[in-house]
Amino acid sequence: MIALLDDYFKIDSRTTVDDETVFRVTLSPEHRVYAGHFPGNPVSPGVCNIQMIKECAGLLTGKRLFLGYISRCRLSAVITPQATPQLQIHMRLSGETDEVYRVCATVRDDTTVYMEFKGELTPM
């Protein structure tokens, strides 16, 4: 897999209650993406945060997953590694079959929701 995991972010803890798992993560301000996004103004790219959701779902399922469908991913506030490095990813996965996992996830902290994500992941 791309080394976004443990490189772009690290998982500090993971707690599952009923069907929801909360990953507490910390973004790494040294990741090379920030050199270009943007020079002098580091902003965590929405696509990297989507990748983060995909990787967390991969940990939950124990499988390598392909993101085949984004039903809706709403980015409602800007994440930066300086101002908002500590985030929570709240995730619900449903999938009765092994063919498609439906994932609902929010990326948030105590004050703000940054991203709401609904998509479909399939094992590769």
Add this chain to the structure above:
Amino acid sequence: MTEIRGEGIRELIPQREPVIMIDAFYGATESEADTGLAVSDGNMFCDEGRFTEPGLVEHIAQSASAFAGYKAKAGNRPVPAGYIAEVRKFRIYFLPHTGDELRTHIQILSEVLGVSLLTAETKVNGEVAVRGQMKIYIKPS
């Protein structure tokens, strides 16, 4: 128009290495534009020879950014920063291979208060790899 590549692309978008995900701007009308990307194996979104999902989303977002930059330059305005506000009904049919040439067509459906809603389609050798919608917030400059 002659296609825009290289340094000309850098003039249309605020992103820099290693996250430049578009390398050609083929042309535009008022509401549509065509862009491209040759996927190199140094691309930060390549993994085991495939151009992955975040790269495809970013390529389309930057295609929209480049279109906004192209229009800004034509109007003698500074190139604006843009953020993805929403991705929706976005289907990835297959992951391109390293070395593939992406060709993307975007069409702006509406522009309200700085938010552009667009549809996009990315093809590899004529085959549709991605089809979806995106809302891009273009920061007023």
